Amino acid sequence: MAMRIRWSKIAVFALCTAPFAWIVWRAFAQQLGADPVNEITHFTGDWTIRFLLITLAITPVRRLTRQYQLIQFRRMVGLFAFFYGCLHFLTWVVLDKVLALQALGDLHFGSLMQQMGLDIAKRRYITVGMIGLGLMVPLAITSTRGWIRRLGKRWQKLHRLIYFSAIAGVIHYFWLVKADTSLPRLYALIVAGLLGIRIVYWVQQRNRKQRASAPAAGAA
Amino acid sequence: MLIRKAPDIASSEITPHSLYLNRRRFLQGAAAGAAMLAMPSIGSRLLADTPQKLQFSKWPGSTSEKQTPFNDITHYNNFYEFSTDKNGPATLAQNFRTRPWTVKVEGLVNKPKTFDIDDILKQNPLEERIYRHRCVEAWSMVIPWVGFPLANFLKQVEPNSKAKFVEFTTLWDPKQMPGENSSVLDWPYVEGLRLDEAMNPLAILAVGLYGQALPNQDGAPIRLVVPWKYGFKSIKSIVKIKLVDKQPVNTWYRSAPGEYGFYSNVNPNRDHPRWSQKTERRLDGAGFLGSGHRIPTQMFNGYGDQVASMYSGMDLIKNY
Ligand code: HEM
Numbered sequence: 216m217a218m219r220i221r222w223s224k225i226a227v228f229a230l231c232t233a234p235f236a237w238i239v240w241r242a243f244a245q246q247l248g249a250d251p252v253n254e255i256t257h258f259t260g261d262w263t264i265r266f267l268l269i270t271l272a273i274t275p276v277r278r279l280t281r282q283y284q285l286i287q288f289r290r291m292v293g294l295f296a297f298f299y300g301c302l303h304f305l306t307w308v309v310l311d312k313v314l315a316l317q318a319l320g321d322l323h324f325g326s327l328m329q330q331m332g333l334d335i336a337k338r339r340y341i342t343v344g345m346i347g348l349g350l351m352v353p354l355a356i357t358s359t360r361g362w363i364r365r366l367g368k369r370w371q372k373l374h375r376l377i378y379f380s381a382i383a384g385v386i387h388y389f390w391l392v393k394a395d396t397s398l399p400r401l402y403a404l405i406v407a408g409l410l411g412i413r414i415v416y417w418v419q420q421r422n423r424k425q426r427a428s429a430p431a432a433g434a435a
Numbered sequence: 436m437l438i439r440k441a442p443d444i445a446s447s448e449i450t451p452h453s454l455y456l457n458r459r460r461f462l463q464g465a466a467a468g469a470a471m472l473a474m475p476s477i478g479s480r481l482l483a484d485t486p487q488k489l490q491f492s493k494w495p496g497s498t499s500e501k502q503t504p505f506n507d508i509t510h511y512n513n514f515y516e517f518s519t520d521k522n523g524p525a526t527l528a529q530n531f532r533t534r535p536w537t538v539k540v541e542g543l544v545n546k547p548k549t550f551d552i553d554d555i556l557k558q559n560p561l562e563e564r565i566y567r568h569r570c571v572e573a574w575s576m577v578i579p580w581v582g583f584p585l586a587n588f589l590k591q592v593e594p595n596s597k598a599k600f601v602e603f604t605t606l607w608d609p610k611q612m613p614g615e616n617s618s619v620l621d622w623p624y625v626e627g628l629r630l631d632e633a634m635n636p637l638a639i640l641a642v643g644l645y646g647q648a649l650p651n652q653d654g655a656p657i658r659l660v661v662p663w664k665y666g667f668k669s670i671k672s673i674v675k676i677k678l679v680d681k682q683p684v685n686t687w688y689r690s691a692p693g694e695y696g697f698y699s700n701v702n703p704n705r706d707h708p709r710w711s712q713k714t715e716r717r718l719d720g721a722g723f724l725g726s727g728h729r730i731p732t733q734m735f736n737g738y739g740d741q742v743a744s745m746y747s748g749m750d751l752i753k754n755y
Contacts, residue, residue, distance in 0.1 A: 241723075242723040243723070245722035245723065245724075247722065247723050248507075248510065248511060248521075248522070249503070249507035249508075249510060249511035249521075249574075249576075249718045249720075250511060250521075250574050250716060250718055251722060251723040251725075252716055253572075253574065253716070255723075314714075314729040315711065315713065315714045315729055317729065318714045318729040318730050318731055319713060319714060319731055338708070338709055338710075340709060390709075391709065393572075393691075394515070394519070394619040394620055394690055394691075395515075395519040395617075395619045397617075
C-alpha cells in the first residue's frame with residue numbers, strides 16, 4: 216500500500232511538471248511561434264488558473280467518487296499552482312518589464328521597481344493578478360507538516376484563501392482579454408461550481424450536526 | 436449583395452480557386468505550370484498550393500530592417516472573422532474563396548463603381564513596399580507588401596467636395612468566416628480614415644506579400660495598409676469603400692472606445708489602458724533566444740516625416 220502511494224505521487228509529480236517541460240522544450244527548439252514572450256506569458260497564466268481549479272476540484276471529486284486517498288495529492292497540486300503562478304509573474308518581470316526598460320536604456324533596480332509599482336497600481340488586471348498570487352504565498356509557506364501541526368484548526372481556515380485566489384485569477388482573466396470573454400466565462404463557471412458545491416457540503420454538515428444534537432436535547 | 440449570396444451558389448458553378456490560379460500561371464507562361472496543366476486533374480491539385488506570383492516594381496522608400504519570416508506573418512494573425520486565436524486563421528481561412536470578388540466604391544463620389552479584383556490587379560501597377568507594421572498589442576513586424584497607392588484608386592471614382600472620410604468594410608459571410616458567427620465584435624468589420632489620410636502616399640491597398648498573392652489569413656484578396664497607424668486600422672478582405680461626410684465608427688472603437696480610437700496613430704506617449712506603448716516586441720524570427728529584441732516604439736511608427744503634418748495642432752493624446 217505504502218509503495219503504491221509513493222509511485223502514484225511520483226506519477227502525479229511528473230504530470231504536474233509536464234507543462235513546464237513542454238514550454239522549456241519549445242523555447243529551445245524555437246517552437247514558440249512568432250511571439251515567444253506572449254506565448255510564455257499566456258501559457259504560464261493558463262496553467263496557473265488550471266492548477267488552481269484542479270486543486271479546488273480535489274475535495275469535491277474525492278467525495279463524489281469516494282476516492283478519499285486523493286487528498287494526498289492536494290498539497291502537491293496546490294504548490295504547482297503557486298509554481299506556475301511564480302513563473303507567470305517572473306515572465307512579466309523579466310521578459311516584459313526588464314526588457315522594456317533595457318530597450319529604453321533605463322534599466323536599473325529603481326526604475327524596475329518603479330515601473331512594476333506603477334503597473335500594479337495603474338492596471339487593474341495586474342492589481343488583481345498580484346492579489347491572486349499574493350494570497351498563495353502564505354498558503355505555500357504553511358503547506359509543510361510542521362505548519363499544519365502548529366496551526367491546527369486555523370490551518371484549514373487560512374487555506375480557504377485559495378478560494379479568493381481563484382476568484383482573483385478569473386477576474387484578472389476577464390479584465391485582460393480584448394473582446395473574447397468565452398474562456399474567462401468558462402473558468403468563472405467552473406469556479407462558481409466548485410465553490411457552490413462547498414456551500415452544499417457546508418449546509419449538509421450543519422444539518423447533520425443539528426440532527427445529531429437534537430435527540431440529546433429531547434432526552435434532557 | 437452578390438458577394439453575400441456567393442456561398443449559396445453550387446460550388447460547381449464557380450471556377451474553383453485552384454483552377455483560377457492555374458489559369459493565371461498558364462497565362463504567365465510558367466513552363467512547369469503549363470506542363471502540369473496538360474494533365475488537369477493532377478495539375479489543379481498540385482498548383483492549388485502554389486502561390487500566385489505577382490509582377491511588381493520596387494518602391495524606393497522601403498525599410499532595410501530585417502524582415503519578419505513569411506511563416507510568422509502567416510501564422511500570427513489577428514483576423515477575428517476567422518478566429519480570436521492568432522494561429523487560427525492560417526487553417527480556418529484555407530478554403531476562403533477570393534474569386535469572384537468585387538470592391539464596391541460608392542458614396543460621395545462622381546463616378547461610383549464596382550471593381551472586379553482581377554481588373555484592379557490589371558489596372559494598378561504594383562509596387563513592393565517594405566513597411567514596419569505595429570500592432571496595438573505591442574508587437575511589430577517588417578512586411579514586404581505588394582500593392583498600390585490608395586490615392587490612385589480613389590481618384591478613379593472622383594470623390595466630390597462633400598467627401599471628408601473614407602469608410603471601409605470587410606466581407607460579411609459567416610458561412611466562410613466562422614468567427615462572424617460569434618458576437619465578440621460587431622460584424623461586418625468597419626474601418627475609416629480621414630480623406631487626407633487616405634490620400635497620403637503611404638496608404639496603400641495591398642494585394643500581396645513576399646512577392647505573391649496575399650495569403651487568405653492576411654486579408655486576401657485586398658486589404659488596406661496604413662503603416663503609421665496600429666495594425667487594426669489596416670482592414671482586411673475589403674468589399675466596400677464608401678466616401679462619407681461624417682467620421683465613421685470603426686469596429687474596435689465601437690467595441691472599446693477608451694482603448695481604440697478613430698485615429699489610432701502609433702504613439703509611444705499614449706499608453707493602452709492595459710499596457711505601455713513605449714516599446715514593442717519586434718518579431719523578426721529570432722525566436723525565444725531573441726526575446727530580447729525589444730525596441731523603442733517610434734512616433735507614427737517612424738513615418739512622421741511623411742504624415743506628421745496632417746496632425747499639426749491636434750492633441751494626439753486626446754485624439755488617440
Ligand atoms: C492568481 C494569479 C494569476 C492567474 C490565475 C493568472 C492567470 C492568467 C491567465 C489565465 C492569463 C491569460 C492567458 C491566455 O490568454 O491564454 C493571464 C495573462 C496575463 N497575466 Fe496573469 N495570472 C495571475 C497573476 C498574474 C500576475 C501576478 C501578473 C503580473 C504581475 C500577471 C500578468 C499577466 C499578463 C501580463 C498577462 C497577459 C495579458 C495580455 O495578454 O494582455 N498575472 N494570466
